[in-house]
Amino acid sequence: MDLSRKIEILAESAKYDVSCSSSGVTNNTRNGTVGSTASAGICHTFTSDGRCVSLLKLLFTNACIFDCHYCINRKSNAIPRATFTPREIADLTMDFYMRNYIEGLFLSSAIIKNVDYTSELLIKTLRILRYEKGFKGYIHVKAIPGADEKLIEELGFLADRMSVNVELPSRESLKLLAPDKDPFALYKPMKQITHKKKELSQFPATQQNNSFVPAGQSTQMIIGASPENDRSIVTIAENLYQKYDLKRVYYSAYIPVNQDSLLPAITTDPPLLREHRLYQADWLMRFYRFSAAEILSEDKPNFNLYLDPKANWAVQNYDQFPVDIQSASYDQLLRIPGIGPKSALNIIKARKYYQLHLTDLKKLGVVVKRAQYFVSCNGVCQSGLINDPEWVISSLISSRQYETLKKANSQSHHEQLALFDVERFETIKNKESKYAY
Numbered sequence: 001m002d003l004s005r006k007i008e009i010l011a012e013s014a015k016y017d018v019s020c021s022s023s024g025v026t027n028n029t030r031n032g033t034v035g036s037t038a039s040a041g042i043c044h045t046f047t048s049d050g051r052c053v054s055l056l057k058l059l060f061t062n063a064c065i066f067d068c069h070y071c072i073n074r075k076s077n078a079i080p081r082a083t084f085t086p087r088e089i090a091d092l093t094m095d096f097y098m099r100n101y102i103e104g105l106f107l108s109s110a111i112i113k114n115v116d117y118t119s120e121l122l123i124k125t126l127r128i129l130r131y132e133k134g135f136k137g138y139i140h141v142k143a144i145p146g147a148d149e150k151l152i153e154e155l156g157f158l159a160d161r162m163s164v165n166v167e168l169p170s171r172e173s174l175k176l177l178a179p180d181k182d183p184f185a186l187y188k189p190m191k192q193i194t195h196k197k198k199e200l201s202q203f204p205a206t207q208q209n210n211s212f213v214p215a216g217q218s219t220q221m222i223i224g225a226s227p228e229n230d231r232s233i234v235t236i237a238e239n240l241y242q243k244y245d246l247k248r249v250y251y252s253a254y255i256p257v258n259q260d261s262l263l264p265a266i267t268t269d270p271p272l273l274r275e276h277r278l279y280q281a282d283w284l285m286r287f288y289r290f291s292a293a294e295i296l297s298e299d300k301p302n303f304n305l306y307l308d309p310k311a312n313w314a315v316q317n318y319d320q321f322p323v324d325i326q327s328a329s330y331d332q333l334l335r336i337p338g339i340g341p342k343s344a345l346n347i348i349k350a351r352k353y354y355q356l357h358l359t360d361l362k363k364l365g366v367v368v369k370r371a372q373y374f375v376s377c378n379g380v381c382q383s384g385l386i387n388d389p390e391w392v393i394s395s396l397i398s399s400r401q402y403e404t405l406k407k408a409n410s411q412s413h414h415e416q417l418a419l420f421d422v423e424r425f426e427t428i429k430n431k432e433s434k435y436a437y
């Protein structure tokens with residue numbers, strides 16, 4: 001099989017891994033135009049200093065010996081199969097790098113023969129790149145769960161970032177949909193990487209000590225192929241961040257690539273809005289000091305599809321608003337929809353010198369059209385969140401969305417769309433309102 005056919009097959013097979021984001025665009029050159037793109041092959045990632053870099057995204061092989069029900073590469077699928085050699089990938093990477101197409105490599109693999117053999121092939125590829133070709137660019141490589149610890153460690157010294165995909169949010173789902181994978185082996189490489197990094201950080205910062213997975217580790221979860229609710233997924237992500245110090249958890253809306261009775265029959269689009277809400281919740285945990293339990297409660301374990309998780313939290317907890325801009329702590333400011341870490345700091349700096357009014361907030365980076373319902377400036381609150389949360393909700397979303405939401409809310413089986421805790425709202429509504437608005 002010639003190399004370009006291999007690239008076609010193995011770049012296509014790699015596109016379902018979202019641990020770095022594929023450009024996802026196919027665009028053919030037409031008469032009179034220049035340039036074309038392929039949906040798979042080049043993807044992007046962000047470095048710790050915020051730069052976006054392009055990576056050559058490939059699977060080493062798609063000839064998998066496992067039979068995960070949700071995966072296009074499962075052994076029982078009749079698809080074209082291909083396998084690179086380590087040298088082919090190293091040459092391709094160098095070739096693309098020299099032409100300035102890419103700044104690094106994202107290398108994943110299906111399981112060929114066994115997990116150790118697959119890891120050895122990845123190591124061979126990275127050794128050629130690093131030692132023989134002197135390649136100093138960014139490399140993101142998959143750690144294969146179940147592989148020998150020595151192999152994981154060697155990969156860690158060759159790569160910048162590693163990822164171990166959790167794939168499904170519970171052991172039960174893994175057992176059912178990925179029967180060849182050992183759910184207990186899955187977290188072992190993550191643990192090993194965390195421990196090794198910690199151990200090395202105690203030694204002087206030599207080049208060798210700094211070169212073990214310097215860009216940290218990440219993982220990905222498939223959303224919607226198994227029955228876990230949003231709260232369980234957010235809770236797992238929180239545990240992963242805390243336990244293994246992950247840089248990123250990626251969420252991938254389940255795309256039905258296989259017909260299988262164990263998988264949900266998704267006839268419409270993949271659950272992309274749910275995926276989006278998960279990224280928003282993830283952001284709240286990483287940058288806004290929210291815990292998973294605050295974002296979603298046990299009695300309302302799924303996202304409100306019409307309100308983002310922060311606004312949803314605010315309307316559910318309207319007794320904590322309005323927040324006085326002049327005296328609120330940094331943490332309280334962060335909880336206000338429309339205020340981010342940077343604008344919260346701007347407010348804290350500016351209010352030392354003068355009394356802030358709503359009109360000042362825009363200049364400080366606040367999205368006033370959202371924040372106005374949740375703040376009080378100089379003792380004046382602009383909105384009636386306490387007396388009329390429904391009005392606030394209807395102001396935050398479009399009127400069409402609000403009508404759909406109200407309709408869905410009146411149908412008791414649509415629990416995911418519940419707006420707020422009616423019982424609690426009634427209790428607060430009956431209290432005398434002390435806010436002017």
Ligand code: SF4
Pocket residue numbers: 064065066067068071072073074075109110111178
């Ligand atoms: S191990 Fe499972 S998820 Fe990974 S490539 Fe093979 S079939 Fe797909």
